[in-house]
Amino acid sequence: MTQRSGLREQKKQATREALRAAALRLALERGPGNVRVDDIAEAAGVSPRTYNNYFSSREQAIVAAVTSERETRVAAAVAARPATVRLADAVIDAIVDQYTTQGESGRDALLLIATSPALRDAFVHAATTIEHPLTAAIAERLGDVDPHTAHVLAACVAAAVRVSLERWLQPTSPAATGLVVPSGALPDLLRASLAPLAPALDAAEKRSDCRRR
Template identity: 60%
Template sequence: MDSLRERKKTATREAISAAALRLALENGPENVRVDDIAEAAGVSPRTYNNYFSSREQAIVAAISAERALRIAAALRERPADEPLADAVVAAVVEQYVTEAEPGSDAFALLTSAPALRAEFLGTVAAIEQPLATAIGERTGIDELRATVLAAAVSAAARVAAGRWLTPAGGGLVVAPSTSLADALREALAHVVPALQAVSGR
């Protein structure tokens, strides 16, 4: 019963965020109201507020849907004999590269609206706890060390995404000169020595 309830909640959340993104793409994020999103998703405004506290949160949820859990799952699926640093970098990068590359509708939205950029960057911090758990499971290290490593990875990813999404002077939106994947790898390279220092894999 609980499983069915959770599936229904997940489906409702996904329907709301999908409606929010669709309306933002069609009308511009500044022209999207909570009531419009709720109506498009087939729910009441009250139900909407049970899932999201702002339109920006709902829009970004459709772009970065459950990324934190997907990164942790991706790390668990990496080969057991792969070095921890390589596995973590690969898990993080592969979950970001399809979300907001130049030329995509998501990229255009994120770079055109400061509130959406801020919300997107805020979601990066959410990877910390699931990633810490996955690192601990993979290596057997204590919770504190795993959490510190995950926090460092999260910080590097946030800095990379923030620099990558910063528009040119005057607010002009241009495609970055590097890919998000490359920006992430460059930032995460500074965390690699700490990951390599972990005993085991």
């Protein structure tokens, strides 16, 4: 990467972070329904057109502030586990840790998300962003294996996470539109949803080990 392209990427990342921070701050101050895209863009010091280059809605920007870089952290956590650790354990532990470790600001943001159906939908959908980084991390662990295997496994993990979040944030009644009280312990829901994938992860790891011998 050249110095110029490196600076360009840094500027893009700084803009994305400014938009995320502005979106969450305004939503906490005013309520998500009282925040416009123009308000977020102005608070971040960019134009609405620039905003649309990064996010497709206000909900996406607000949720991005909560899920910021989570997909990268999940992949990094899997890659960092020693080779002696079972792949299924590495993946499940990374998911549970990154989805359930929240600071005070994170808890406030999750409470905000729980009050809005649109934010809940965006939050659940954001689980799909872990797929590609996790594909790379699984492929690295498996080594010389069918290139589609890691992608399929990562996609299944992302789907399991989405199912867990949907259950966790499910309204108590079909007509409920206000505050949703999260149902059950999220770590338990994540582990229960991911458990059926353990045999597939084990099988892929076993095939990889056989090829290396």
